[in-house]
Amino acid sequence: xxxxxxxxxxxxxxxxxxxxxxxxxxxxxxxxxxxxxxxxxxxxxxxxxxxxxxxxxxxxxxxxxxxxxxxxxxxxxxxxxxxxxxxxxxxxxxxxxxxxxxxxxxxxxxxxxxxxxxxxxxxxxxxxxxxxxxxxxxxxxxxxxxxxxxxxxxxxxxxxxxxxxxxxxxxxxxxxxxxxxxxxxxxxxxxxxxxxxxxxxxxxxxxxxxxxxxxxxxxxxxxxxxxxxxxxxxxxxxxxxxxxxxxxxxxxxxxxxxxxxxxxxxxxxxxxx
Amino acid sequence: xxxxxxxxxxxxxxxxxxxxxxxxxxxxxxxxxxxxxxxxxxxxxxxxxxxxxxxxxxxxxxxxxxxxxxxxxxxxxxxxxxxxxxxxxxxxxxxxxxxxxxxxxxxxxxxxxxxxxxxxxxxxxxxxxxxxxxxxxxxxxxxxxxxxxxxxxxxxxxxxxxxxxxxxxxxxxxxxxxxxxxxxxxxxxxxxxxxxxxxxxxxxxxxxxxxxxxxxxxxxxxxxxxxxxxxxxxxxxxxxxxxxxxxxxxxxxxxxxxxxxxxxxxxxxxxxxxxxxxxxxxxxxxxxxxxxxxxxxxxxxxxxxxxxxxxxxxxxxxxxxxxxxx
Numbered sequence: 001x002x003x004x005x006x007x008x009x010x011x012x013x014x015x016x017x018x019x020x021x022x023x024x025x026x027x028x029x030x031x032x033x034x035x036x037x038x039x040x041x042x043x044x045x046x047x048x049x050x051x052x053x054x055x056x057x058x059x060x061x062x063x064x065x066x067x068x069x070x071x072x073x074x075x076x077x078x079x080x081x082x083x084x085x086x087x088x089x090x091x092x093x094x095x096x097x098x099x100x101x102x103x104x105x106x107x108x109x110x111x112x113x114x115x116x117x118x119x120x121x122x123x124x125x126x127x128x129x130x131x132x133x134x135x136x137x138x139x140x141x142x143x144x145x146x147x148x149x150x151x152x153x154x155x156x157x158x159x160x161x162x163x164x165x166x167x168x169x170x171x172x173x174x175x176x177x178x179x180x181x182x183x184x185x186x187x188x189x190x191x192x193x194x195x196x197x198x199x200x201x202x203x204x205x206x207x208x209x210x211x212x213x214x215x216x217x218x219x220x221x222x223x224x225x226x227x228x229x230x231x232x233x234x235x236x237x238x239x240x241x242x243x244x245x246x247x248x249x250x251x252x253x254x255x256x257x258x259x260x261x262x263x264x265x266x267x268x269x270x271x272x273x
Numbered sequence: 274x275x276x277x278x279x280x281x282x283x284x285x286x287x288x289x290x291x292x293x294x295x296x297x298x299x300x301x302x303x304x305x306x307x308x309x310x311x312x313x314x315x316x317x318x319x320x321x322x323x324x325x326x327x328x329x330x331x332x333x334x335x336x337x338x339x340x341x342x343x344x345x346x347x348x349x350x351x352x353x354x355x356x357x358x359x360x361x362x363x364x365x366x367x368x369x370x371x372x373x374x375x376x377x378x379x380x381x382x383x384x385x386x387x388x389x390x391x392x393x394x395x396x397x398x399x400x401x402x403x404x405x406x407x408x409x410x411x412x413x414x415x416x417x418x419x420x421x422x423x424x425x426x427x428x429x430x431x432x433x434x435x436x437x438x439x440x441x442x443x444x445x446x447x448x449x450x451x452x453x454x455x456x457x458x459x460x461x462x463x464x465x466x467x468x469x470x471x472x473x474x475x476x477x478x479x480x481x482x483x484x485x486x487x488x489x490x491x492x493x494x495x496x497x498x499x500x501x502x503x504x505x506x507x508x509x510x511x512x513x514x515x516x517x518x519x520x521x522x523x524x525x526x527x528x529x530x531x532x533x534x535x536x537x538x539x540x541x542x543x544x545x546x547x548x549x550x551x552x553x554x555x556x557x558x559x560x561x562x563x564x565x566x567x568x569x570x571x572x573x574x575x576x577x578x579x580x581x582x583x584x585x586x587x588x589x590x591x592x593x594x595x596x597x598x599x
Contacts, residue, residue: 002276002412006283007420026276044420051420052413074471104282107274171468172486175557178543178550182465 002026004055004065005107007044012090012098019043020087021067023051024103029062031117033269036068036084038124038154039162039189039232040169043069046123048257053266059273064099064115072125073166077192077199081132088133091115092144118148119222119272123256124233125162125193127155128203131219131238135206138216150221151272152241153256153265157203158234159195162187165232165252195234207239222272225265227255281356285364287423288343293336300333301340301371313376319384341381344368344390345515346422351396353508354408355415359397369397386522388514388577395584403580405508414502418512421494425516429491433477434484435519438527445477451530454481459537485534489561496564499573510576517574524569535561 004023012020021043033054037046044051044067051067054060068087070080091098096113103109122130130150137145156162166185167177192199210216224244226235232252235244247255247264258265289295304313316333318325325331347368350356359365371377372394381387395401405411429435433443437451457463457478467479468486475483495516502509513520519527535558543550 001409002280002416004416005279006416007423008283008287026274026279052417055416056413104279104286106279106282166469167465171483172490173538173557175538175550175553176465176468178553179461179465179541182462184466185469 002055003061005103007051008102010066010098010102012087012094012102019069021051021069022102023055023065024099024107025062025064026107027062028064028109028113030113030115031062031119031273032064032066032115033060033119033121033273034066034068036070036120036122036126036130037072038122038126039156039160039193040073040165041123041126043067046256049259050257050266050269053258053260053263054269057266057270059270063273070129072189073169074187074189076188077125077128078132081129081136084129085133085137088137088144088148089142092142092147115144116147119151119269120148121151121153121256121269122155123153124156124160124252125189127152127221128157128193128200131157131203131207134219135203135210138210138219146216146218148218149272150218151269152221152224154227154230154233154252155221155224155238156193156233157200157238158236159197159200160193160233162189162193162232204239211240223268225255225268227251277355277357280350284343284346284350284356284419287419288339288346292343293332293339294343297333297336297340298367298371300336301374301377302367305370305374310376313374314379317376317380317384337377337380340371341387341390342426342515344372344393345387346419348389348393348396349418349508349511349515350415351393352404352511353411353415354405355411358402358404365397368393372397385518388517388574388581389511391581392511392577395581400584400588401580403507405505411505411508414498414505414508417498421491421498422515424487425491428487429484432484433481434488437481438519438530439523440526443477443481449477449481451481451534453478454485455530455534455537457482458485458534459540461541485531489531489535489564492561492564492568496567499568506576507580510573510578513568513573514577516568520568521571521574528565528569531565532562 004025007021007023010020010022035043035047035050037043047067051065054063054065068084070083072080092115095115096109096111099113100108120130127150130152134145134148134150163180163185165177166187167180191197194200207219210219220239221241224237224241226244226246227250228246228248229251237243245268256265289298301313316330317337325334347356351358359368372381372390378394381390392401433449434451434454436443437449437454440450442448442450457467464482467475467482470479495513499509499513502512538554538558541554543554
């Protein structure tokens with residue numbers, strides 16, 4: 001049974017180079033799931049079969065599914081977070097206008113349609129960008145921030161060694177990563193994601209301050225999922241996040257990629273809905 | 274909400290209104306109404322008989338190609354039950370007029386043979402009505418196909434790589450062809466340097482290398498999708514036929530050229546700290562070559578060819594002996 005319309009580029013973004021893709025629910029429930037990829041990822045490819053498996057998962061039938069794209073290879077982390085916050089700001093403040101602009105005439109939604117809940121599913125660097133964006137939105141007093149929950153896969157919020165991933169991601173030929181000695185890769189992210197970097201330290205400190213007296217529960221991850229064979233990020237707990245859950249036989253890149261015969265990442269997501 | 278109508282509107286928005294297809298349809302309909310037979314014949318000529326070098330003609334023919342692509346997608350969507358059968362709306366009447374025009378027919382049946390617009394034409398004439406028995410089973414593959422095709426159109430269809438594989442030279446500071454790309458693939462350090470360049474600093478060969486990787490990724494995905502559709506041979510064959518130019522008409526050339534480029538990877542020598550690297554490279558190259566062999570196999574065409582042949586045999590006056598059915 002068809003539960004969602006075909007994937008389309010979402011026209012709401014000021015950024016011309018990276019795509020936001022969306023699958024709109026045919027019977028919308030005022031809830032959405034937004035995926036944000038990690039270092040060097042792609043709006044859709046990072047998530048492998050998520051876009052195909054989600055529409056047939058019972059608990060996702062009514063959810064709109066967004067796949068947010070940004071330059072996760074060379075863009076400055078703080079800028080990426082500000083752009084993401086701005087995107088969310090527009091999506092929550094002009095929901096019906098933006099949604100109907102992107103829907104065909106036969107599927108227009110009634111005036112007053114809004115999102116009352118959004119699960120942000122973030123991988124790797126995407127987790128840092130989400131945390132920064134949510135933290136800043138909270139400080140700016142944006143009401144929508146409280147409607148968001150976070151599910152984090154292999155988050156890079158405690159630091160990451162990202163140079164090796166660049167080569168693999170830049171070409172699509174996975175074996176090219178074995179020739180990283182030949183690479184001369186430059187990106188602000190290499191320093192910004194180093195364990196103990198100023199950016200990561202202040203992210204943790206500001207989060208802890210905002211969470212004092214158990215305030216702002218949306219700044220605490222709903223779930224943190226880590227890979228068994230992790231070589232890119234540090235698997236340490238961030239602030240008062242729940243203890244991580246690990247998926248056996250996964251790596252940094254495979255931990256967020258469900259398939260028809262490997263549904264664990266999807267099950268974790270469904271548990272959050 | 275009528276789901277079939279929403280799906281139809283989505284396809285029309287993506288493949289008709291957002292491309293040159295709508296422009297082509299307006300132009301062709303006007304020329305047909307004005308009975309400008311000679312002008313149409315000139316515009317839609319075989320480039321092998323007379324070169325096409327006027328910018329206006331190049332642009333108009335590109336728009337007509339977009340319209341044919343749109344016809345491909347509509348035919349697949351109808352056959353899969355993803356959208357409804359053609360009805361009497363203005364869109365379908367115009368499409369019918371265009372596909373019935375003799376000069377347009379010559380273009381998509383003889384000079385640049387495309388099978389799916391032919392099937393769509395037979396549908397519009399009521400000669401072909403086959404639709405999947407269980408459209409629900411095809412929702413996921415059709416949505417996957419549309420997402421994949423969107424990426425193909427955005428990243429590859431107008432790119433450098435496919436033109437190089439089609440024996441074109443790309444003019445830049447120097448002229449580049451596919452042999453130049455093969456040479457770069459044979460030099461690991463140069464390859465790595467070029468693929469790490471940001472998009473704004475990429476020159477023609479850097480972009481072609483990027484597309485080389487994307488095309489192989491696309492081939493893997495298409496191969497996997499077609500395998501999922503083994504129980505639906507006609508839909509499978511229709512989806513494959515959408516890429517018929519690359520995998521059928523010049524399929525052997527594509528397979529051979531990409532095979533040569535892929536074999537360059539086998540000469541890469543990993544450092545001593547990566548003892549499994551040679552095996553990983555060999556595995557990738559072998560798998561990619563197998564996928565290309567499967568995608569360029571003529572057996573993929575059988576289901577569509579047999580439908581076209583059957584319609585022509587049953588309705589000889591509607592067939593075109595100059596057509597592309599083997």
